[in-house]
Amino acid sequence: MKGNSLYLDGVSVVFDGFRALNNLSLIVEPGEMRAVIGPNGAGKTTMMDVITGKTRPTAGTVRFGDHDLTRMDEASIANLGIGRKFQKPTVFDALTVFENLELALKAPRGTLAALHWRLGTEAHEKIDETLSEIGLTAGAQDLAGILSHGQRQWLEIGMLLMQDPQLLLVDEPVAGMTDQETEHTAALLRRIAGTRSVVVVEHDLEFVRALGRKVTVLHEGTVLSEGPIDQVQGDPRVIEVYLGR
């Protein structure tokens, strides 16, 4: 299954006359980690919405390997192996940390499978492993609703680990975090990346620099510049619209 590339070509999204994405084209190779930056309103989150099936593009092609993502719903896209981490961490407050991970664990998603689901030893070990990785072993039986902001972010990252996706979309993972939390998150993301493709949307340039990978700059819904961070930072157009301000 590993080894699908993400391919966006000429994608436009128009909301009531506003072009959130304008002829956006982007290719993410299998195993590649890509940082996407851009000023507010550049279309970063809309791009993620299009890839994950939340928003239908007005025009253009979105493919993951052989699959046409524009014809699939969110659940089928998730089951293809595309995981998403939201800007605002969304975990299930009324369930325990353990149960949150259990729901995310890669397993048959049908109603009857869920009705008769029994947690096996292997699955239990996998969850325990993730719990220690995200530093929540002690709080495994706490309701997710009582977690701090940082812990919620890690739980959500843990849920992505359980999903075992091929392509991971991460929206502003360190927004609102302390320095220490940011460090922990960066380490977690590097660990997750492994052999997967990862697209990280981030405002924090230091964080992007630390990732040290190819950067795509979005502006007004289209790709303004693409390349290593130093090249991008030297691009006069980028300086004008984003970095220079």
Place this chain on the structure above:
Amino acid sequence: MAPRRRPYTTAALGAALLLLALVPVLNGLPDTHALHVSDFIVSIVGKWICYAILALAIDIAWGYAGILSLGHGAFFALGGYAMGMHLMRRIGDRGVYGHPVLPDFMVFLGYPELPWYWLGFDNFPFAMAMALLVPGALAGLVGWLAFRSRITGVYFSIITQAMTYALMLAFFRNDMGFGGNNGFTDFKDLLGVPLNTRAARAGLFYAALVSLALCLLICAYVVKSKLGRVLVAVRDAESRVRFLGYNVTSYKLFVFVLSAMISGLAGALYVPLVGIINPGEFSPGNSIEAVIWVAVGGRGTLGGALLGAFSVNAVKTWLTSFAPDFWPFVLGGLFVAVTLFLPKGLVGLLRRRGG
């Protein structure tokens, strides 16, 4: 994996069901005995048991999956009508007009023969199956159309309210073949036992009680399974569940159809106990009242649904015996008070008291 066990709740529920089982026994004591309970108490508590089954059904959809249906009375009434049709067929030639096949109202309205959709209802297992399948099929259709289009929250509530209202208007019509505004009554017997006897009342009471226990077990199995946890997740963050790869529509459909079938069962048990079914059972107010039971008891806990159904109906029976005009105000006030001061219902209050 059930990290939050509540052994006391289970014990309390079991004890309550056992206590209820004593009611027909006490009814069998001689009238002069201090512990004797009247026939009236047996039928009224039997009715509350049927209401408790309906409350369970509403709770698994609303309390766990966040699907607030304001039309569950329709599923209850459809189950009741299926049972009513069976009871009408069992009257046979003992009706006022003495027709061997046609129920009285059909003779009166000049039906030449039994409409096709009445065929088979003389058979008890068939009628019981219909009491579950017809509400289930209706819920499947309405749910599929609504959930697929991602109609949620108050919009869904309004659709279900309209559904029960439309069914009420339809069942009021004489040419629907369901007895119009008179509905069905004057039942004679069920499974060979004459109704309106002490034995029949006890039998119906125990049938309802056993059904309640079974529904409780089924609902507990569902909500304690991973499916139950997916439903809670859907209730709290529906779109997030989709991004985990779950087909939310099929999960919601599953619980909504199950809930409708349990409601149908409740209605089928209710009709022989009260001896009548008419289109008034579809009235939107009934559905809203049933939702209030669950809110008062505490939604999202199975025990809460039962507690709410019994306590609100006990108050209703007591109050309407001397001031029936007051009831709508009390009911409305109760809903406002619970929403404002007791969002977790009586169960929340008990838990707080219990530490």
